[in-house]
Amino acid sequence: MNDADPLPIDTFLPYMRDVVRCEQSLRELNTMWRMIEASAKMNCPVEARSILPTMAATRAGFNRLEQELVTSLVREKVGNVLDEIGTKAQYVIDIVVRNLYERTADVGFLATDRELCAFVAGLQDDADAIRLRLRAYRSKYTVYDEIILLDTRGNVLVQIDEASPLEGSTDPLIAETLASDGYVETFRATDLRPLKKQALVYSRRMLHPDTGAPVGVLCLCFHFEEEMAGIFRAHRDAEERSNMLLLDGDNRVIASADELWIPVGATVPVNRNQSARLMVYGGREYLVRTYPAAGYQGYMGPPGWQGQVMIPVDVAFHGSATSALSTLDAGIADGLLSHARSFCPPLFEIMTAADTIRRVVWNGQVMTAGQRGELMKLKTILDQISETGMRSDELFSQSIRDLYETVLASSLRDSEFVSHLLVDLLDRNLYERSDDCRWWALTPELRHALAAGEVGDEAASRLTAILDYINRLYTVYTRIFVYDAEGRIVASTNGQEGGIPVAGTRIDDDTLSAVRALRSEQDYHVSPFRASPLYGGRPTYIYHAAIRAPGDDASVVGGIGIVFDSGPEFAAMLRGALADKPGMIGFFIDRGGRVIASTDPGRPAGSRLDIDPALLALPNGSSESRIVLHDGHYAIMGCTVSSGYREFKVSDGYRDDVIAVVFDLFGEVREHGVARREDALLQSGVNTGGIEYATFFVDGMLFAVPAASVVEALPASEVSTVSMGGRSERIGVIGLQRESGSRDFVWVFDLHHMMRGSPARIDGGSQVIVMRHDGHEIGVLVDDLHAVPEFQPEQIAPTPFASNADGLLVKQVIQANHGHTLVQALDVAQLFACLRDPTLPTVLNLTEVKRLTGDRYDPIPMEKAA
Incomplete structure (x- = not known):
């Protein structure tokens, strides 16, 4: 929440019934303090002379505290809602941009596929074979719902979507693509996808294999609606109190989690500066958070796209209560409260003010200790002060507890959501790796070279050039290598490791056996996350697919391995998700608690994280959050077990459960809390x-x-x-x-x-x-x-x-x-x-x-x- 904006307390109070009840109780106690002071002045003005200033100070302090307490409760609740919807809005656009970044690499690689280019250039005319090749690509990269090859005049040469047959296109993107050296990204209505109101198309020109002249255009049509539905399904709040949106640069809705509520095409108000101001849409007031793209690997996504979450103010503060405090050990709860200054500044101020009133009452009782006789009137006044002070203390304690619960509830939800996002990012990223290795294994040059027998120096150079081209497009790999049927590496990018040539070395027998046993081109093998000499002795995943002989034989003649650059890639995922949460540290771990990646320098990959065994056994897709002690600190921990993405880890036969764990630290553990x-x-x-x-x-x-x-x-x-x-x-x-x-x-x-x-x-x-x-x-x-x-x-x-x-x-x-x-x-x-x-x-x-x-x-x- 932008602290520079004055918070309109009266605007939000009608929607916070618990704060309204607190405010009413405060006013009743304020009236009681005034009555006690007036009674002292009337009934024992002389005897009360020494404590009247104290009583006046108490009443003044109470007036100030009443305003501060209500303001703090409202500010904290509004701030928590804005933070929560802001996190979701940011992740909507971040997930989309990361996904579309992969598409920019895909279209660049596929547009240079020699078989496709030869067909578009008219060097071969087997359209059915080309259609099968494109469908083989679609069966691996399932994020596309259409792939089209066109000539320079817009005539459709081949497409894979039989539900919307095309003869040709007059879309200006064809001319734009033919004139461009790179990819062209188009999102709008297009005659290339006549059954859709809008389509996201990645296009790139195709060149003649011999002359290099432009001969046609490749269009990869992203399954935008399906992808956005999956994001909304995974990350929208379970109660569906808010709506998640993707907006274009004109603040127009291009995807909505609930189109009956906010339809595609509607223009909505936006809030990019964290303002707590209510915004009106369709006659209803909303709290809104909007995030533009932060970019990924230099790619900013389609121009102007934004993530947004809107929640109606009348339901924004419902259903968020927790009983976190009641389940905590009293010592831990007191220890957390002792860090109130850094944990929650408004909470600290309320606690300090409540202590002031308790001290005033305590001092007033001390001042009249031992007095008898005529001074009993004053004793009666002090008894009233003590009783009212006790009621005030109880109200403050409950209010502090309510505010504390609000902060904890928000932090518990946030840590759980961040952990869920992390495993989603990981599975989405690794899904692409499984696609890449299987598709590149179909490269004709690789298949022919390995099927011909021993790979000589000239053939090895040609293969290395192909692999280098791929690796330049797909920078998430430190090495791409090809090996023969005996497991001997015959070509590799980054040809040396530790000064030793990679070519000529062998992959391990277990991996070779697994690759030989792959039944079809849809199957792949992933080495366990462990140290590898192909990654400098550091742990990583290596994705393998079998390379098969051309023709009907399809026997395994070797394989391709792609070495995922796990260190910086996993670190980027963790840092990206935790970027605006400086108190958090994050981990990827396996079912045994072994660290895959971490933002904690003291727990590098390969070390172990001490964690409750019950959390390691959570079902796939499950999340949990709790308050724990971590490394001598009080912390809120959230964790989520991966559940795969699309068919990856779901129906493709591959299993490798990863658990994302985040800790939000709130200060060092203090052994002795003050008795309540x-x-x-x-x-x-x-x-x-x-x-x-x-x-x-x-x-x-x-x-x-x-x-x-x-x-x-x-x-x-x-x-x-x-x-x-x-x-x-x-x-x-x-x-x-x-x-x-x-x-x-x-x-x-x-x-x-x-x-x-x-x-x-x-x-x-x-x-x-x-x-x-x-x-x-x-x-x-x-x-x-x-x-x-x-x-x-x-x-x-x-x-x-x-x-x-x-x-x-x-x-x-x-x-x-x-x-x-x-x-x-x-x-x-x-x-x-x-x-x-x-x-x-x-x-x-x-x-x-x-x-x-x-x-x-x-x-x-x-x-x-x-």
Whole structure:
């Protein structure tokens, strides 16, 4: 989504019922905050004097948060839909362009076929034999529905489609092709395909075998409608809420996944700049994404063609809910949330704002701890603040969860779709390789040379020249070679490997046996993906077809092998699909988890990917996505098992399952997540005669200090590092704003480091509790705040070590929740004794901080310094 465009929130809200419910709840709570503030001003203005500013700040913060939360929810949902339909729109055009690139090579090669050229030149007149040859080509390259040979005047010499017989054509493409040195690409109505409203034709002139003069035109007619139907069937959303389209340069529909909805020929609005603006077509409002061709191997496709997906706004936000969070381990869910800043910035801001309100309520409870008598009115106000704060917290937590689910659901769908696209690209590409080897095995020059017996130097040179010509047209191969019936290579492009001539070497016996056993010209053999001396010792696929003797004998006299340049070709597929997804890494693997190709330098081809065995056993064509841990990171993984393309791997007898796997990384795994507040709510006793404690979390456990010892809590993001030696637990200073307006600093110590021996992980929820004892103040870093409950004396018991507790920080435990929850009570006096340095003041001003550190005071907050 283009962030420069203001998002029209009110436009989208009517279509997001869950966000509307959230907004209504926020308004009700906002009203409650106003009533509490008004009640405090009316009923106990004097007693509430010290907390009224805090309440006002809370209400102001709530107003801001209400707007930010709704805006964030709407923006995230709209952004996810635009990203999802944008990915599909991009892949529609990318798949088409990659496919048509192969057609430009096909027409260039077939137009130079010596037998076809001789026929068009009038050097031989067996039309039936030529028709059989063209049908043999069509039986291998099944993407064509018609092949036509014409003379220079447009007379049809041979065609293969008997359903639409032609005598001739007056189409201008004939003259254009005869005048061109290359191929001509035509998409429109043409008399060459009279039964179609529009046809995609690749044409190239044919030259006289002896004189080189133009003698006719070859037309390859691409089965456009069938191909687009296959793309739409494979990649359209299962619920059919959106429509996938292919557009021309005038924004006119040339292919539609649902023609009853948006017909071919319609002109539609386009959105090439990721705008969130709604667009109207046929009286209905849509979110739209449009992508022009990015090109493939320098080929840009037919001029102006674009991929587009349109989804009506009234259904765009339905049916996308998931339960990803509920199925996750709590630690993993908390760990993912801890990366909210990079994972989802709006989510991070909401979490930070929710923490602010919790801290305000916690501080308000601390401020009035221990007050009795006339101040009970204020206690009642604080109880209302606490209850409303809890309701607010629950609403924020649920809203955060909803937003989190939205982000996860989109990422799960996206990773699964990308993996599906990858195996589709792979199967489509390798389908062409199976076609190529079978067709080139029919080359008459190859058949005659091998049938004649031993291939001499002159014949080998002629064969090498033919193979070089083919290899220049089809650059996806590093080598094309021909071998005789004994498996000896007699001709090869790139004639040396590692300084050693390829000609004269032999293919392996298993491959030779497999090629000899091929029953017909429709059959082929593929070597397993493994290291090959013909590919520099690197792993690849080599496609083989039998070369048969001319005539009725058709005995196998040798074979042709084409070495697929797997390294750069597979890498290009992976990079192309992941280009605009910088957090993703992609793999092609086999059923055993062995890597075929990877964007991860640490897992090259031939290594193994550790993956759930259940995913390796998924049925062909199946996809799955899930949240996993990968290489010490939280990640969303999507995988899809190949299912073939057209007849390739479907009905041609070849089986080689490939699994595409993508990982979308969301940050490093964090071992200790903060315990969830809702999982540790305390039940306090009656509200008289007890002691109020301020409770908080450290390393997932609850601790407490007497509320009377607490000054306030501040966000850990306000801690500033101080470049000064000393004990490792001292991590910096934090500023305090006094009522007089002055600003003092206190030292901050890492409580986790003191008790566990390792530094705490500081995130958006981390807090600093400022404590006071015997006239001194210090700050302690904790993971999160909890509450300020009151406990009765009978709930407080000494620890088993209390009789010999000198030096221990925890000498008492509090039995909460009827004894089911134990809270460790810190001894504040002992804490100060451990932390206070007699040589340093506990409260400093800025001048003293600079003096103590020799002007090495660093005012950068720890969170940013990290």
